[in-house]
Amino acid sequence: DTAVSQTPKYLVTQMGNDKSIKCEQNLGHDTMYWYKQDSKKFLKIMFSYNNKELIINETVPNRFSPKSPDKAHLNLHINSLELGDSAVYFCASSQDFGASEQYFGPGTRLTVT
């Protein structure tokens, strides 16, 4: 069984469009995250949610809006996509906030043309 799943795996879209990425974890974890990994492979945290509440919002443009309908889901909506948004976006979860291991989803490779 997949622990952390993301859809879609690949997303190709044009500048200015709005798109969403979905994430689900079946581990019963309280905390979920979104990370961005750019072309230089640097993995940077974007958001952290604990029990459906936003805990960390790094310096991310407000075009990015996470939404957590329940503890098992954390979706990412991106408005007015820009070329610089092209990256791999990883969802992750951990048992609680500040806990040890984070489990990552397979990633969504977003390409903005």
Added chain:
Amino acid sequence: RKEVEQDPGPFNVPEGATVAFNCTYSNSASQSFFWYRQDCRKEPKLLMSVYSSGNEDGRFTAQLNRASQYISLLIRDSKLSDSATYLCVVNIGTGGFKTIFGAGTRLFVKA
């Protein structure tokens, strides 16, 4: 200065070699430390946590020096399957944690 810095790569080693990766962190409020492994075009996966007393898992040994704010990972008897990027990860803060990933060190193990 970056919050978490790692050895620049790539490391190219023959099978059976011993290789060591270093990582330094700048925030003294760092609480917990890990090594993750990321294969090409895959997600990061936890390799091992790093404890103050040092810890070993098979061919892998991790060490932490809080005074020097330094973490290391030693891989003995390298296998071809060890080829990957190794990410140093630090959790900073108390109560409200922030996870910082290093940029990673690429390892190539060759036959």
